[in-house]
Amino acid sequence: xxxxxxxxxxxxxxxxxxxxxxxxxxxxxxxxxxxxxxxxxxxxxxxxxxxxxxxxxxxxxxxxxxxxxxxxxxxxxxxxxxxxxxxxxxxxxxxxxxxxxxxxxxxxxxxxxxxxxxxxxxxxxxxxxxxxxxxxxxxxxxxxxxxxxxxxxxxxxxxx
Numbered sequence: 001x002x003x004x005x006x007x008x009x010x011x012x013x014x015x016x017x018x019x020x021x022x023x024x025x026x027x028x029x030x031x032x033x034x035x036x037x038x039x040x041x042x043x044x045x046x047x048x049x050x051x052x053x054x055x056x057x058x059x060x061x062x063x064x065x066x067x068x069x070x071x072x073x074x075x076x077x078x079x080x081x082x083x084x085x086x087x088x089x090x091x092x093x094x095x096x097x098x099x100x101x102x103x104x105x106x107x108x109x110x111x112x113x114x115x116x117x118x119x120x121x122x123x124x125x126x127x128x129x130x131x132x133x134x135x136x137x138x139x140x141x142x143x144x145x146x147x148x149x150x151x152x153x154x155x156x157x158x159x160x
Contacts, residue, residue: 027058029107030083033115035132037061040157047074049155051140059083065092090117090128124151135159 034055042049047069054062063079077094080102088107093100105117105128113132120126126144133139136159143152 027083029086029088029110030059030061030081032110033061033081033130035135036063036081036130036138039160040138041160042155042157049157051157053081088115088117125153 036053037055039050039052041051047067049065049067051063051065056062059082061081063081065075065077065079066073067075075095077092079093080089080091082089082091088110090105090107091102092105093102103119103122105119105122107115108118108127109116114129115131116127116129118127122144124144124146125142127142129139129141129143131139131141133156138157138159140155140157141152143150145151
């Protein structure tokens with residue numbers, strides 16, 4: 001019986017170590033998007049698009065996106081990036097759309113520095129993609145079918 005004791009102890013240590021490793025990576029998908037935290041901007045001839053991201057905790061980032069023309073806010077949306085278990089969700093609530101209810105997009109791809117979220121049932125867009133160009137530039141793209149035709153809009157942004 002004494003010869004089994006070191007084996008059982010070793011198995012217990014290995015088991016505990018593997019549990020610690022898993023819990024340390026619990027929000028790994030969201031952590032890959034930490035580069036998004038901060039303020040991003042695109043200046044257009046008729047206004048400025050600003051998107052600001054804050055890390056609320058390990059499982060939640062919150063964002064605000066707005067378009068300002070002169071001194072008027074033309075478009076406003078709040079966004080949540082939430083990781084639940086192994087799934088990452090992009091949940092925007094757009095002022096004046098969808099009865100001001102949130103719409104959930106599920107991450108479908110996380111290639112190197114590119115993250116895509118999709119909701120095929122949404123009217124438009126059905127896909128939202130963020131691509132990190134470098135530490136100070138990103139490209140946000142919305143795409144899908146709009147009025148029966150394929151459509152895509154891209155928003156290159158610079159970190160402020």
